[in-house]
Structures are given as structure tokens and as C-alpha cells.
Amino acid sequence: MMQCSDARPRLEAHLDNELDEAERAALDDHIASCADCAPEALALERLRDDIRASASAYRAPAALRSQIRAALRRDASGAPAIARGPGWLAVAASIMIAVALGSGGTWLISGDRQRDAIADEVIDSHLRSLLAEHLTDVASSDKHTVKPWFGGRTELSPPGINLAAEGFPLVGGRLDLIDGKPVPALVYRAGKHIINVFVLPAGHGDHPETVHRQGYTLRHWNEGDLGYWAVSDASPDEFSRFEHAFRAAAS
Numbered sequence: 001m002m003q004c005s006d007a008r009p010r011l012e013a014h015l016d017n018e019l020d021e022a023e024r025a026a027l028d029d030h031i032a033s034c035a036d037c038a039p040e041a042l043a044l045e046r047l048r049d050d051i052r053a054s055a056s057a058y059r060a061p062a063a064l065r066s067q068i069r070a071a072l073r074r075d076a077s078g079a080p081a082i083a084r085g086p087g088w089l090a091v092a093a094s095i096m097i098a099v100a101l102g103s104g105g106t107w108l109i110s111g112d113r114q115r116d117a118i119a120d121e122v123i124d125s126h127l128r129s130l131l132a133e134h135l136t137d138v139a140s141s142d143k144h145t146v147k148p149w150f151g152g153r154t155e156l157s158p159p160g161i162n163l164a165a166e167g168f169p170l171v172g173g174r175l176d177l178i179d180g181k182p183v184p185a186l187v188y189r190a191g192k193h194i195i196n197v198f199v200l201p202a203g204h205g206d207h208p209e210t211v212h213r214q215g216y217t218l219r220h221w222n223e224g225d226l227g228y229w230a231v232s233d234a235s236p237d238e239f240s241r242f243e244h245a246f247r248a249a250a251s
Helices: 004-015 021-033 038-055 062-078 088-102 112-131 143-149 235-250
Strands: 172-177 179-189 191-203 209-213 217-223 226-230
Touching: 004 021, 004 038, 004 172, 021 038, 112 172, 112 179, 112 209, 112 217, 112 226, 143 172, 172 191, 179 209, 191 209, 191 235, 217 235, 226 235
Parallel strands: none
Antiparallel strands: 172 179, 179 191, 191 226, 209 217, 217 226
């Protein structure tokens, strides 16, 4: 039976239908019974779908296409079957960085326009999580389960804060895509309402701000090197109490 150490390197190839029939069957059996690999496979699938739905498409220059084809031919002719190179997420990230640098690094420029765009993405992601019933990739109220789950999946390390004593229990966490990057989302319940807290790098000179859109309230603030974007349709008083409790626990 396939072990996790054998399954993990094959997850991205499985997602892209690159495995032969025997490997796919063995990996499917493992994913169906593994509490660690199943959420990771689902998170990769959700991330792929979000990238396809949200990321801009650019046609690679002819020289870059030629280099990629040459590299693929070299791999096909001499690489062992299991010695795969970086997964498609790493390749995609590298190409995105190259495009950003080639366009003058405009993705790295922060400002009001970028914050507005991120606010729109945060609210859209909040709505998708409710409509698609995809609130969590890891469902747990235990911070020692939720916080470590993000390790290796994103460069950001969110605080696994459970605010059940304050009336806002932690439901779990998931990996989401904001500004073209995988980021942690912490999920809380406020009575009948859901509060999503997205964790991004802190913006330079950003001040706490409130945005009201589509019937939802979004609060954005920085704590140290992390920026928090909390969104919900909870009442203003309830949302304010949540923010106060979260910030007190985070600091």
C-alpha cells in the first residue's frame, strides 16, 4: 500500500493527469484513506481552480516557449520517471515572478488601487467559500492542528487563535488565493454568521480601515509583519467585538 512519503511527490502529477493507470489507482486509494494527504490534494485542486478563475493569462514570448520545449525534451529523453522537477505550482510562481520583473516590478507596488483590488478579492473569496461550501481544508478548533497545517503550503504563518470563550469559535482554516498568491484563511463562527480572516503580508504605512460592499463589512489592520483582512455579514457590534478579541489575542 502506498505511503505518504510516496504519495506527496505525486499529488501535483495526479492533479494534472500525468500518472499512469496503476499509479493513479494506488494514489486514489491512499488519498481516500489518508487524513493528511486528502486535505492537501483537495487544497491543490482548489488552488488550481482559483488560479484558472482569477489569474491573468499572458502569452509567453517565443524565446521562452522555445526554452521550455527544449527543457521538456531533455527531461523526456533522460530523466528517471519518478525524479520529477519542481511542481506546476513552483513553475507557475517562477513564470509569474519573471513576468512581474519584466514589466518593471509593478506587482510589487502597493497603494490605494492595490488595496481596493485586494478588498474585492477578499470579499469574492469569502462569498465563494460560503456558496461552494468550501469553508475549510482543515476543520478543527485546535490551534495546534490548524496552525501547523499551513506549514509548507504558504510562506505566511497565521496565529491559530480560538476565541470560543469570547463567543467566536475557530472552525478551521483553508488555503486561498489572494493577489495571485496562496494565503491562509482562518474561519470563525459568530452565531449564525461566518467570519473569514485572510492573512497577507503587512502593507507599508497601512492604517486600520473599514470597507462596506455587497452587504458585507471588511476590516483591515496590521499586526507586526502580518496584515489581516476580516470579512463577514455579522452585525457591526458583533464584528467589532470579534476584531477586539482577535487583536488582543494576536498581540
